[in-house]
Amino acid sequence: MQKSNATLLAALLLTLAACSEPDSGAAGKGAAAIPVTTALVQPVDWVDTIEAVGTTKARESVTLTAKITETVRKVNFTDGQRVDAGDVLVELTSGQQVAALAEAQATYKDAERLMNRNDDLVRQGTVSKQVADTARATHDSAQARVALLRAQLADRVVTAPFSGVLGLRQVSVGALVTPGTVITTLDDIDTIKLDFSLPERYLAALGPGLQLTATSIAFPGREFSGKVLSVDSRVDPMTRSVVVRAELPNADHALRPGMLMTVHVLRPERRVLAVPEIAIEQIGPDSFVYRVKDDDTVERVKVTLGARQFGKVEIVDGIDADARIVVDGTVKVREGSKITDAGKPKDASS
Template identity: 30%
Template sequence: MADVQTASPLPPAPSAPGSPRKRRLWRPMLIMVAVVLVIVAIIAGVKFVQISALIAQSKAPLPAAVVTAMHVPFSEWQPSVSAVGSMKAVRGVDVTTEVGGIVRTLGFKPGQEVPAQALLVQLNADSDIAQLHSLEATADLAVIVLKRDKAQLAVNAVSQAQVDTDTADLKAKQAAAEQQRALVAKKTIRAPFAGRIGITSVNPGQYLNPGDKIATLQTFDPIYIDFTVPQTQLEAIAIGQPVAVTADGLSNQTFTGRVSTIDTQFDSTTRNVTVEATVENPRQSLVPGMFARAVVTSGTPQRYLTVPQTAVTYNPYGTTVFIATSAKNDKGEDVLTAQQTFIQTGPTRGDQVAILSGVKEGDLLITSGQMKLKNGSPVKVDNSAAPLNDPAPTPQEH
């Protein structure tokens, strides 16, 4: 029986172009691409709107910065030299005793004003006074002996040598009496000059050794102030110049005086020289040892353009200020704009600084708020909170 061979099945024929199957594969891809393009278009549109708004906003005028300003004036400046120093009594001593002894009485109260030669302390001097009386009696006897021998010498009853001996003996005994009298006087301690006596720790019955301090005696009116000035400022100091003195704790009080002495040498370490001024102190408010400030008036008054120190900006490349100038904006309206300019500053006093160049009288100078400015920035002046501009400021408490 003949073998029958089974024919193997043929592979499917490839799809022809444009067949339904191929169209089914391309359709999802086209839809996905279309969706992506739509999303990209939406994002691009949003960004375009945002960028257009930013561009429009950048073209809008900047809001005006609120600042304080003032027209620059001329002011009178009195040249002066300021320094700190200490008050010193014109006359002041620690009252002591030359001799020892027991205190019998005190003739003062601490803090009391005492006149010159007023009794301060009386030491017990009973034995010294008794010794003085004995020496005085001996000296009186020597006077009698000398007188008698002189009478006898007239009749040649004694020699001239005897009279000379009597004379020398009298002088020696009188000197001994004077020495004792001086010792007795030292037991009475008196004020060497008028002044105010300080606190004492001495009491009646207490024994004082020679040199023990009893109390401090000082004259307060007038009073000295000693202060130092650098070598560079010595030329501005001269004897007789007026001095204004203020001290902590004596608010709203200024004491006047004049330069009385300039030391003859400088301190080799600091190159400063000590200046002494005599100050009137009628109420004795200034006390020796007190810290005080002295301002010496020197030279003739000067005229400077004067502005608050807050108006000046100090930079490494120079010192600048901002001046508010009038200009027209795009709409033709007058507006104030800030213009930065370099200046040269002079001396300072209190809250103020002198300007030597860079501005002129009448310029509208910005005194605060300039940290947020640049050239051409529009500004609006509001002086409701203007900075201090006081040549002699005092601490403010609010």
Template identity: 35%
Template sequence: MALWKQLGLMVVAVALVVGWFVYEPRIFGGEAQQGHARQDTTESPAAPVSVQRVRFTGGAGTLEAIGTGRALQSVTLFPEAAGQVTDVAFQAGQRVSKDQTLLQLDSQAEELAVELARARLQAARQELARYESAAGSGAVSGNEVDAARNAVETARIQLRQAEVVLFDRTLVAPFAGVVGIPQVDAGDRVTPSTEIATLDDRSALLVDFEVAESFAASVELGDRVRATTPALPEAQYAGEVSAVASRIDPQTRTLQVRARLPNENGRLRPGMSFTVRLPLSGRTRPSVPSISIQWEREGAYVWRVTEDDTAERVGVEVRRRDEAWVLVEAPLEEGERIVSEGMQRMRPGVPVKIQSDDQGPQVATEPGDGV
């Protein structure tokens, strides 16, 4: 009887094991498959972002640069000779004309030298006349006549030299302009290295400034400019580009440009600082929000939203920026969506959800001379 019970228990155990292998995949395998199905059908949540649209701008851009004004002509005056000052014939800030006398040195000895040279020239001419009259009768040889002619020429040169020395005793204005403060007084002794005063032609001012290499081809002679100076903040001065350098500076990658500002009323003075604004007509470029620019070791980039609402990274080269917008060099099309908020969640291919799409017009200019 005990043996029969043992055999019965063994049959029941075998049946339980067989049943386990038959039904376990259906129970646990089904649940696993359902779990996998639920996992496969669960999508990654879309990243909420705000976007703004790309616009192409640049035609109405303005370049802004800082420069220092200098006179149309400017010189520091020195005497041609040493001597004692007998007269200072100008006052500080006086407008003078070309060749106007500014300073006189003692010249008594030089005046006597001129008189003596004139007398010698007169005597040489009279002697030449007598010799030429007598040459026809044979009383004077041809050699004597030639010698008399040479004497006249020598006397004429000596007179000219004496006149030059006398002229150097007077300092005159080389061009019309405004003289500065005199550095000498009557009675002072001066030498050719003694500074007398400055002279500036302020009828116009020249302002040199620099333009970035990327805009060098946009600047031409005659381009109109507008300038302001902190010395006269209420005024704005219109001028034009009067000179453009022939080459790009390899160190700064800039082009030197010179503007000419009319100054008929004389309010502008050399040495003033100026902010020069030059409209540029260069080619248009894509403009993106400044807050959308991201940086990494390789350079700058932005996140573009593709047509299927996923994130795509686009490398950009920054050209010009203002407070809100940046002009860039990049493979972007007008109207494309650029992420302006929510960049921290961006990865290539990540789905995005547009929460705000600013499609309004934007104003992008090129106000700076560099980034």
């Protein structure tokens, strides 16, 4: 009996609760307006970026080495020195070659005088042409020997092939060097090359002249601007990527070869509809915005999203320009909710 009374009491309470619950439609119509922030959707200038990671290289770079086996006589540079093309960096011992060159030059001058005298005698008919030809051959041989000794002397002097910054010195005076012995490095870093790889899907969008920015952890907060110089003629069949080469002005020599940099390639500017990301309601794979109607109620509209950047998202399809949407307060509204703008309507792109 007690159990039957308890069951009856429970059923009665449920009925009373159901009767006391207000009609949801009536409540929605009579409820106070929900304060939100709205904005007008307007076209904006949009620059897509392609992000990659690249490595810096010098515009020109070379490792200077010895060409012959000889002893270092003089070192004319210091570590990190700026040099111009043609500057003499290292001189090797060359006493014997200097003496031999002086002897060869003397022989050459004597042969030249003899050749000229015989040419005069041939014109006078005093000597035969054969004698003059022999004198000319001797002259040419002496001239060739002078050129040979000068070339040998040139091998004993290491010069800068182009202007740039030297690396660390690897030899000292008195050291015996052999062909291939590293003396130092030389890099032209007034302009830096930047090589990076991009997936082949971007190939059609790449080309010389595209602007880019690059950053390095070595210089927080600083951006280096440059442009794409060239795109490799081949796509790597293993990674399906293509190597892109850019150049960055480097007047202060802040960048060095071998640095890792984050690259943002800037694609040509285009006009798009963009809204703040907080205005998007994500339900599973679908995206929605709340559009404000003329009677200040909202409707949920499905939209197609595009690129994202800096807290903004591109709207590809779903709403048109000049539509008024809820930006801040989307969690408080539902389909058909009455809203009031907590602030002055603003441009959704701002």
